[in-house]
Amino acid sequence: MTTTRRSFLKFGGAMLGTLATAALWPLQVFAARPDDAFKSKSMTDLEKLLGGTPTDSADIDFKTPDIAENGAVVPVSIESNIPGTSEIMILVEQNPNPLSAMFLIPEGTKPAVSTRIKVAQTSNLIAVVKANGKLYSSTKETKVTLGGCGG
Amino acid sequence: MQITLNAHRAWLLAPLAGACLIAACSSEKTPEAKTAAAAHEIPGAHSAAHIDAAFEAALQSSFHPKGQAGMDRLERNDMQRACSSAEGPSTEVAQAIMKAAQENVKFPADGNYLGDWKAGKALASIGTGLQYSDDPSIPNGGNCYACHQMEPDEIAYGTIGPSLTGYGKLRGQSEEMLKFTWTRMYNPHAYNACSHMPRFGDAGILTEQQLKDAMAFLFDPESPVNQ
Amino acid sequence: MIPSQFKAWSVAALLVLSPSAFAQDEDVFAQYREMFGDDNPADLVSWDGEDLWSEARGPKNATLEECDLGLGPGVVEGAYAQLPRYFADTDKVMDLETRLVHCMVELQGFDAAEITAKPFTSTGEPQTDLEKLSTYIAGASKGMPVSIDLDHPKTKLAYELGKKMFFYRSGPYDFGCSTCHRQSGKRIRLQALPNLSPGAEDADKVYTTWPGYRISQGSVRTFEWRMRDCGRQQRMPEMTFGSDIAIGLITYLAAEANDAEMDAPGLKR
Amino acid sequence: MAGKMRVRASIKNGVTEVKALMSHPMETGLRKDTDGNPIPAHHITDVEVKLNDKVVLTAYWGGSVSQNPFLSFEINGGAPGDKLSIMWKDNKGESQTEEVTLK
Numbered sequence: 001m002t003t004t005r006r007s008f009l010k011f012g013g014a015m016l017g018t019l020a021t022a023a024l025w026p027l028q029v030f031a032a033r034p035d036d037a038f039k040s041k042s043m044t045d046l047e048k049l050l051g052g053t054p055t056d057s058a059d060i061d062f063k064t065p066d067i068a069e070n071g072a073v074v075p076v077s078i079e080s081n082i083p084g085t086s087e088i089m090i091l092v093e094q095n096p097n098p099l100s101a102m103f104l105i106p107e108g109t110k111p112a113v114s115t116r117i118k119v120a121q122t123s124n125l126i127a128v129v130k131a132n133g134k135l136y137s138s139t140k141e142t143k144v145t146l147g148g149c150g151g
Numbered sequence: 152m153q154i155t156l157n158a159h160r161a162w163l164l165a166p167l168a169g170a171c172l173i174a175a176c177s178s179e180k181t182p183e184a185k186t187a188a189a190a191h192e193i194p195g196a197h198s199a200a201h202i203d204a205a206f207e208a209a210l211q212s213s214f215h216p217k218g219q220a221g222m223d224r225l226e227r228n229d230m231q232r233a234c235s236s237a238e239g240p241s242t243e244v245a246q247a248i249m250k251a252a253q254e255n256v257k258f259p260a261d262g263n264y265l266g267d268w269k270a271g272k273a274l275a276s277i278g279t280g281l282q283y284s285d286d287p288s289i290p291n292g293g294n295c296y297a298c299h300q301m302e303p304d305e306i307a308y309g310t311i312g313p314s315l316t317g318y319g320k321l322r323g324q325s326e327e328m329l330k331f332t333w334t335r336m337y338n339p340h341a342y343n344a345c346s347h348m349p350r351f352g353d354a355g356i357l358t359e360q361q362l363k364d365a366m367a368f369l370f371d372p373e374s375p376v377n378q
Numbered sequence: 379m380i381p382s383q384f385k386a387w388s389v390a391a392l393l394v395l396s397p398s399a400f401a402q403d404e405d406v407f408a409q410y411r412e413m414f415g416d417d418n419p420a421d422l423v424s425w426d427g428e429d430l431w432s433e434a435r436g437p438k439n440a441t442l443e444e445c446d447l448g449l450g451p452g453v454v455e456g457a458y459a460q461l462p463r464y465f466a467d468t469d470k471v472m473d474l475e476t477r478l479v480h481c482m483v484e485l486q487g488f489d490a491a492e493i494t495a496k497p498f499t500s501t502g503e504p505q506t507d508l509e510k511l512s513t514y515i516a517g518a519s520k521g522m523p524v525s526i527d528l529d530h531p532k533t534k535l536a537y538e539l540g541k542k543m544f545f546y547r548s549g550p551y552d553f554g555c556s557t558c559h560r561q562s563g564k565r566i567r568l569q570a571l572p573n574l575s576p577g578a579e580d581a582d583k584v585y586t587t588w589p590g591y592r593i594s595q596g597s598v599r600t601f602e603w604r605m606r607d608c609g610r611q612q613r614m615p616e617m618t619f620g621s622d623i624a625i626g627l628i629t630y631l632a633a634e635a636n637d638a639e640m641d642a643p644g645l646k647r
Numbered sequence: 648m649a650g651k652m653r654v655r656a657s658i659k660n661g662v663t664e665v666k667a668l669m670s671h672p673m674e675t676g677l678r679k680d681t682d683g684n685p686i687p688a689h690h691i692t693d694v695e696v697k698l699n700d701k702v703v704l705t706a707y708w709g710g711s712v713s714q715n716p717f718l719s720f721e722i723n724g725g726a727p728g729d730k731l732s733i734m735w736k737d738n739k740g741e742s743q744t745e746e747v748t749l750k
Contacts, residue, residue, distance in 0.1 A: 033693055038709040065410035067306070069568065069647050073593040073713040075413035095711055096677060103720075104705040110662070110721040113704075116713040118675070145307040148594065148647060149278060149297060149558075149566040149611060197531070202538045205622075209539050210546075213623030214609070217616040224549040224614055231547045235554065237576065281550050281613045297566045306406075307567045311558070347558075349551040356550060419715035422651050422670045502672060502686060596672070596714035 037099050046091070046098055054128050054137035057082060062127040062138040068119060071144035077114035078127040080136075085111035087130035094123030119144050218283030234345035245344035252340040256333070257352065259359060264329040264366050271368025272375070274361055275301060281356065291356050293365055298348070301368070302375040311347060319370035320377040332369065336362055406568050411645070420513055420591035420643035423505050423598045427514025430507055436486030445481030447474070447515065458519035459640050462629045464530040471536040473628045475602045476620035478511050494619045498603045501595045509589070512600045516589050516642040524586060524640060526633040533629060536622070540630025541576060543623050553612040555627070569647065574631060585635035587644030594647055601628050652745040656731050663725030663749065665696070667718045667733050675710030691716060693736045698722060699729050725749055 037049045047053050061079040068074045078088050088103045088111060100117045111129070119125065122143045129136045197205075210225055230248050233240040240248065258264075277292025279285045295301060300314035308314075322328045334341045337352030351357045357365070368374050405411075431442050431454070447457035448465070462473040468480060475497065482488040497508050505513075528534050547554035558566060559574040572580030589600045599607075605624045609617040617624055653668045669691065676688025694706040703722045725731070732746040 033707040038707070063413070065407075065413055067406055067410060067568075069407040069410050070593045072596065075410070075717075077413075077719075092711065096675075097709055097711065100709055100711040102707040104707075106702060106704070108723050109703045110723060112721055113706075114717075114719040116717050118711040118713055120711075143306065145568050148569055197535055197538060202535070202542065205535060206539055206542050209622035209626065213618050213621030214615040215618055220549075220610075220613060220615045222615055227546075227548045231552055234552070235545050235547045237545055282610055283616060284610060309564070309566045311561070311564050311566065311571075349553075354550045354552070417666055417668055417717050417719075419668060419670070419717075421653060422668060422715065425651055425653070500681070502674070502678070502680070 034102070037102075038097060040099065041097060043091070043093060043098055050089070050128065050135065052135055054126075054135035057129070057136035057138060060127050060129055060136060060138035062125075062140055064125050064140045064142050066141075067143045067145060069145065071119040071121065073116045074119045074125075074142060074144075075114065075116050076125060076127075077112070078129075078138075079110075079112035080129040080131065082111075082129055082131040082136055084132040085129050086132075087128075088113055089128040089130075090115070090117060091126040091128060092117065092119050092123050093126065095120050219281065219285070219287045220283035230340060230345075239345055248340050248344040249342065252338040252350075252353070253334065255353060256337045256341060257359075258330065258333060259363060264333055264363060265324075265370055266360055266363030266365075266367045268364070268367035268371040268374035268376075270361075271364035271366070272302075274357070274365060275368060290358070290361065293351065293357055293361065295365065295368075303378070304375075315369060316376060318376055319372065319374065322370075324370055329366070329370070332366060333362065336365060405570065414645055418591055418643060418645045419596075420517075420589070420598045420645070423510055423591075424513045424517045424643060426505065427510035427512070430510055431514060436482065436488045438485065438487035440485045440487075442478075442481050442485060442511070444485055445478070447477055454515055454518045456519050456522050458516045458642070459522040459524050460526070462533070462536065462625055462632060463527060464532050469532075471530075471532050471625055471629060473602065473620070473625050474512055474515060475508055475600060476625065478508055478515075479620065482507075497619050498600070498606070499597050501597065503597075505597055509598050509600055512589050513598050513643050516640070519640040520642065522640050523637050524632055524635045526629065526636055528633055536626045536629040537633050539622060539626030540628070543627055544575070544630060549613040551613050553614075555608065555612075557612075574634065576634065578634070581631055581634035582638035585631050586638045586641050587646070589642055590644030590646040592646050598643060599646070601631075652733065652735075652743055654731070654733055654745045654747050656725070656747055656749055658725055658727070658749060661724065663698070663722045663729075663731070665718075665720055665722065665731065665733075667745075669716045669718075669735060669743070671714070671716060671735070671737065673710060673712055673714045673716060677710075689737065689739055691735045691737045694718065695734050696720075697730075697732045697734075698725055 034049065037046060040046045040049060059081040061081065063077045065074065076090060078090070080088060086105055088105060090100045090102075091098045092100055095118070101115060103113050105111045119142055122141070124139050124141050127138045211222075214222060214225060216222055227235065230251070233244050233248060239245075271293075274290075274293040275295040278294040278297060279289070280291025280294075285291075295315075296305065296308050298309040298311035300308040300310075300316050303316050318332075336357075338350045339346035339348035340350065349356055351365075352359075352362055368376055371377070434441050444451045446465075446467075447453065448460055448463050449457050458474055461477070462471050464471050465477070472480065479490055479493050482493060483490050493508065497506060499505050499509060526533070526537075528537055544555045544559075547557065556575065558564075558571050561571070562573040562578065562580065564571045572578075572584045574581050574584065585601075588604060589598050591597070592599045602619055602624055605627050606617045606619070609615075651670050654665065655667075656663055656665045671691055672689055673691065674686050674689040676685065678686045680686055688710055690710040691708050691712065694704075694708065695702060696704040704720055706718065708716070727750050729749045730746060731749060732744060734742060734744040736742045
């Protein structure tokens with residue numbers, strides 16, 4: 001799928017014109033970003049900040065690679081099948097700051113996100129879902145290997 | 152004292168070295184390389200001599216010194232010259248390479264082959280050393296994991312060399328086995344002419360103590376390689 | 379003298395060694411790579427290159443739209459798949475990156491020494507102009523067969539120099555390209571090593587996916603960088619950008635990948 | 648200089664799938680440069696996605712989201728002609744917006 005700009009525009013069907021614009025509307029202040037949660041260094045005080053220890057749930061479809069060729073970019077995807085899901089978070093237990101990303105899911109948006117995160121070393125990756133004020137989680141380990149030829 | 156191997160006995164060690172031959176660091180004449188080169192003959196517009204001359208000139212104009220890597224590193228000793236081709240050396244040249252390698256091995260001055268396996272474990276996964284991007288004051292790594300499997304539960308290992316898992320447990324610590332393994336690391340060409348393995352002792356990459364530490368990592372019953 | 383008991387189990391040891399030593403395990407990272415889909419950050423770099431191509435710059439305040447990459451002035455589509463090639467105007471075999479420098483000097487008035495002093499970015503820095511242009515131009519050959527014309531004597535000589543360098547072993551580690559790239563199915567740690575010796579088809583998969591986005595460095599890397607960085611790991615002195623050996627190696631590897639379909643920019647470790 | 652952002656959105660039976668690639672160094676502030684001095688933190692902190700001015704996703708990111716971040720998600724609904732916009736803001740106050748019209 002060629003992605004150079006011109007062919008990107010020519011691409012038919014559901015593709016769309018891209019319009020790079022300056023900020024169209026005044027910079028909204030987002031609902032408060034939990035800055036302290038992003039700075040917290042341990043799982044325990046993170047759980048205090050997030051409001052309790054999540055209960056493990058099989059209704060979270062959490063995809064992570066078993067072995068990551070490079071910890072700098074680890075693709076993860078989370079889909080919550082728990083009704084009333086309003087928040088999804090990604091935690092990396094062994095990272096200096098375990099909280100990596102947080103997503104607020106309003107009505108009408110599917111509780112499913114994919115992104116790529118940095119995993120400092122082999123670690124448990126935890127997807128935390130908030131639904132109807134309760135916390136649920138799914139945990140998977142990703143091995144991070146010594147990349148390259150060691151040179 | 153160095154191992155005196157007469158030709159008849161040499162093939163006895165070959166099975167051990169053979170693991171290397173068969174596995175990966177086999178010398179040049181792998182069938183695959185021979186047929187591939189032949190099948191790929193492109194009608195030569197240039198004589199070998201012309202290519203060689205152009206090559207020497209290109210070599211000098213295509214590199215420049217940087218950090219600890221000077222232009223001297225483009226020069227080759229007899230072994231490197233003999234091993235720089237698709238077909239590889241003739242049998243006599245290969246024997247000469249092995250003989251020269253065996254004769255120049257320096258065994259530990261105090262006769263003690265085994266150092267600290269923990270230090271050996273560390274240098275086994277350090278891949279830096281002697282590159283122009285490396286700090287010359289930092290000891291060179293051995294990078295054994297680049298090519299060998301060692302500890303059973305370490306998944307990031309290479310497959311150019313044979314697996315060394317359980318090395319000491321399997322072989323014991325007889326004088327001959329310590330000598331053989333030391334030689335294998337000091338100068339691999341002693342048993343396998345044109346081996347892909349660096350001459351860790353002969354080329355001064357690792358110090359005598361580092362070689363001892365690597366040997367301990369392989370032989371020491373405490374070492375995770377033997378768990 | 380070889381004690382007899384040593385003989386007996388040395389053969390046994392070989393048997394124990396052999397199975398795991400030759401395990402052709404499946405690609406350990408297939409799952410990891412597959413999760414990337416086709417969303418490659420190199421596309422953003424390719425867009426920047428497309429802009430640079432038609433932006434008036436340099437002392438002569440000119441664009442690169444008159445630059446002849448071998449298929450005629452301004453023709454980008456399909457040009458990369460036929461490089462390196464002989465150029466009559468310079469009477470030299472040139473790869474994409476040296477040809478771009480040539481155009482940036484001739485058409486835009488830039489200083490060659492300045493460009494080639496830092497042709498490659500470092501981790502965390504923005505991509506260089508050469509890298510942006512190379513990503514765009516390589517992407518414009520996607521799906522087209524590599525076709526290196528070895529009939530011209532100078533291109534054939536470049537090929538021979540590259541092949542000879544492939545087997546050239548020197549330096550403290552006795553390394554040559556062949557040390558790591560002459561066998562199939564091998565790897566350094568978990569890094570798969572393509573067999574790039576004459577006639578080995580791994581060149582098809584490898585040459586066609588450069589330039590590529592290197593995840594570990596968060597930036598696109600070009601083939602000239604690839605040659606230089608391999609030289610560094612071989613403990614050699616630094617390879618000069620656009621030198622005869624660099625272009626020889628690239629010509630050799632490109633010719634070994636003849637007829638394979640270009641699929642750049644790739645996504646790499 | 649806020650780099651480019653590439654947004655692809657496709658509508659399949661009533662669900663709009665969105666994929667975004669953003670150009671950003673995403674420095675955590677823990678990394679050191681070649682001569683050993685730490686590189687200051689510089690990463691996206693907030694992302695806001697709107698469909699015709701209705702917020703459909705908000706994201707808060709730390710420095711451990713990968714460089715040149717990728718984000719994909721799905722919205723129930725969305726029709727040709729709707730306006731989808733994605734804005735990010737980083738800890739240096741830089742911002743980038745990309746707006747696309749669904750086809």
